[in-house]
Amino acid sequence: MLKIQPVTALIQKQIAMNIYAEFAQKMLPLIEASSLLAGVDADTRAKLPLDRIVVEPPRDVSHGDMATNAALVLAKGLRQKPRDIAEAIAALLSDNAAALNVQSVSIAGPGFINITLEHSVWQSIIGEVLHNGKNFGRPDLGQGEKINVEYVSANPTGPMHVGHCRGAVFGDALATLLSFSGFDVTREYYINDAGAQVDVLARSAFLRYREALGENIGDIPEGFYPGTYLVPLGEQLKDQYGSTLLDMDETDWLPLIKRAAISAMMDLIRADLEKLGVAHDLFFSEQSLTQDGHDRVAEMIDDLTDRNLIYRGTLPPPKGKLPDDWEDREQTLFRSTLYGDDVDRALLKSDGSYTYFASDIAYHFDKYKRGFNLMVDVLGADHQGYLKRMTAAVKAISAGNASLDIRFCQLVNLFRDGQPVKMSKRSGNLVTLADVVEEVGRDVTRFIMLYRKNDATLDFDFTKVLEQSKDNPVFYVQYAHARTHSTFAQAVEVFDEKILDDLDQVDVSALTDASELALMRKLAEYPRIVEAAAKFYEPHRVAFYLNDLASAFHGHWNRGKDLPQLRFIKDDNEKLTRARLALVLAVQIVLRSGLNLLGVDAREELR
RNA sequence: GGCCCCGUAGCUCAGCUGGAUAGAGCAGCGGACUUCUAAUCCGCAGGUCGUAGGUUCGAAUCCUACCGGGGUCACCA
Known part of the structure; x- marks a missing residue:
């Protein structure tokens, strides 16, 4: 008797069990079977935006238990006044009061229908919570679909600072939330261990190594990492190698120290993450993309070349002020503009090595090949320029089968007693993540970071967040x-x-x-x-x-x-x-x- | 200059993706402790939702332009 239309079926599938959706599920078939739609031809009927009908808690509790916009949504398609439709629906609900557990119905404003339910409806929530326990409220959005959430991915050049904190907490909570919601979540960390910065790290560690051997190295020169966190690494290198590295050429000691340094930095980072209670399933090394005689970046470029998405060409200079060392030269470019980017992007640097972007495409290609059609990257707000090119890249490598969502976390401004906390990058005088967690605790750090939309800047006052x-x-x-x-x-x-x-x-x-x-x-x-x-x-x-x-x-x-x-x-x-x-x-x-x-x-x- | 965020009460922010008279907390004012821990609660006051247009039954929410704040802008990560 009650004909359920496809749209209704869709709603039923999409919305998890909750009391409002349940009511909508019962109400919609009633409306569809009612005299309201009796004389309506199939075409008009098909165009009715039934999916926009919602049942929700009213803004003001005095309005009742639930409100629905059904009359307003239907008014246009049915070419009737919202109030008239509301009257009809209200009567419908009243007629079926017993089945719907409705106590009373009223109409308000432009045509809202306010519904007051029997107490028993609300009382039954208690039993539902108790029976379902920790599964209460679990939505089945994911239905087991795989999703990859990448977050933190801080460079392995030192301990984590507060800037990383928010993304770490956000990504971790998001992953938990998606997992709770029925997705098959993999939490991932991309280690940028292949660029020039890890060479700088190795050279900085070498200084500490010499220092450990008793040499007076004076101030750490410009362009090196000055942080004292490399001192223990210097000691470790001394214990491991004695003074033998001093006699080697840089080309010989650099790989040795680099490996040790990255490993030590990742240990630091893992320890920091653990303090915050942030977990990952997989730490993916950028280096691994080109190891074991298997160059997956080159493979990716070959793949895109086959599909005519790579070419040699020049880029227009950036708008506005021109960089001093701008040179107009031919490069290997990816046609990201085909997928919504503003300009095409370089994949090779002038020295022939891969750009960061090239590696990152290969990395996301790898995710895709591991079966992820849904990917989320959590990045700092300073990477916003990265959005278009990376979403373009994911579309390209997956031939449109995969999608990437990038979420940006805005800055955290630190205060103490209302005064800004000053940080100097040059002196390495950064407030570390460990400092924050030690001072205010994991729970406070996490909750405060999450008590704000991710794309709004956040003021974090050490004094305030500890007030009980x-x-x-x-x-x-x-x-x-x-x-x-x-x-x-x-x-x-x-x-x-x-x-x-x-x-x-x-x-x-x-x-x-x-x-x-x-x-x-x-x-x-x-x-x-x-x-x-x-x-x-x-x-x-x-x-x-x-x-x-x-x-x-x-x-x-x-x-x-x-x-x-x-x-x-x-x-x-x-x-x-x-x-x-x-x-x-x-x-x-x-x-x-x-x-x-x-x-x-x-x-x-x-x- | 291009692109991306942000602009809501004195302050810090929500606002259920287009719905009713725009909500919390703090600060301010006035109340409630022989307590199921007052680390809490109740009440009052506080707004031209940056500005101006547009879309429609209806806009803080969508579109356009502008204003203000932040970020970013070949090869870096």
């Missing part, structure tokens, strides 16, 4: 979680351990207070928040949601002061206590789930 107040969302959320635990502890004290048994079986129909219901509504929003966060690669949505949920919980907690009958624990009413503990447990589960997505510890107590 609601000014600081980390503690605010963790405190809410801790409070759920203290509630259980208290309950066990008043009753006994059995008070916590089988809370998922509890009858929660007695929970009808406004702030209890508000809490349930908040819990019901979690699935759609997670889904949106995953779909748009925006983990910050989870962080903001957690702050909201914590707020609803703190608010309800404090309501128990004015209204003692609302307190969770009623020593004269075990049944009611258990119902309320079920709600508290649901809050705890969702808080922990969200914190896990962000990689922030859900602490059980804060003192």
Whole structure:
């Protein structure tokens, strides 16, 4: 009887289980079968933008539990006034009130339909959370599809500094989020160990080596890495080689030291990442692209050449001020303009070696050949010029089968007591990632980095982020979680351990207070928040949601002061206590789930 | 000059990818501690969503131009 159109089926497939989508799934067939569409010809009907109909929580809770824009969406296609359509849909919903668990329906504004549901709908959320546990809210967006997320990829020339921190945390949280959402995620780090900079690293290490042998090397010259983190490496080289390297030509000692230096720097970086709780599945070496007599960059160039995407030619000079050493010369170019880039890009340097871009294309080609049709790169905002050429390259190498999404993380500005923290690159006087984590801790660092859209700059004040107040969302959320635990502890004290048994079986129909219901509504929003966060690669949505949920919980907690009958624990009413503990447990589960997505510890107590 | 981000309350930021009277926190003002940890809560006040056009039933959101802030601009990474 109810004919489900393709569009509706699509919606059903696309949207994960959540209470709003469920309602939409029930409502849409009703509309399609109603008199509204009775006299409409097939052509008009097919053009109705049914996919734009949404059921969502209203902006203002006083409007009801849900709102839908169905009448507004249909108005144009049906050539009827939105209000009239709204009347018809409202009547439809009222007629089916029992099946939809609808308590009341009203029309507001230009034609919004506000829906108030039976309490039982919200109460059922508690059971759903408790039954699904850590799987509550898990969207099935990915359906097992492989996706590659590359992040950090800091150059192996020293320890990580704060600038790397944000991308590391963002990439890590994004990967977790996508994994939770049903993707088969590989977390990857690209080691730039093939360029001139690692030669500089090796020469800098050589200085420290000479120093370790007792030589006075004075100030580190311009163009070398001055950081003292190379001192232990110098000692290590002394222990390993004695003074034998001093007698060699650079061409002989450089590869030896380079290998040792890169290895040592990656050890430093891995240690830093571990401090932040950031993990990778694969560290991919740029050098490996051209090792073992197997030049995969050349292969990539051959492949593109076969498809007429490579040519010899000259580029126009950059607009604006011309570089002093600009020379107009013929180069090997990739036709990235065919795929939306502004100019074609060079693949070989003047000395014949590969450009960074060439290696990076080969690297992404490798990802593609490993079966990734979806790739995400997390880069610093200073790489934004890289967007067009790299997305162009991925299209080219995959013949349009793969797509690359690049997410940029903006700068982090450091403050202390409201004053900017000065950093000098030349002196190597950078604030390192380790400094930050040691001072404020992993949880604070991660949460604050994620409590902002990735493409907006971020102020990070060492003093503020350590304040244990609601000014600081980390503690605010963790405190809410801790409070759920203290509630259980208290309950066990008043009753006994059995008070916590089988809370998922509890009858929660007695929970009808406004702030209890508000809490349930908040819990019901979690699935759609997670889904949106995953779909748009925006983990910050989870962080903001957690702050909201914590707020609803703190608010309800404090309501128990004015209204003692609302307190969770009623020593004269075990049944009611258990119902309320079920709600508290649901809050705890969702808080922990969200914190896990962000990689922030859900602490059980804060003192 | 080209390209890319950003511009929302005094400050720091959200705003569910086009929906209703634009929301939080901080700062300000006024309240709530013999407590299920006040590390919290409740209330008040605060806005021409950078500016000007356009698209439409409807714009903070989409388009165009401009203004302001940041980034970037052959071969570097």
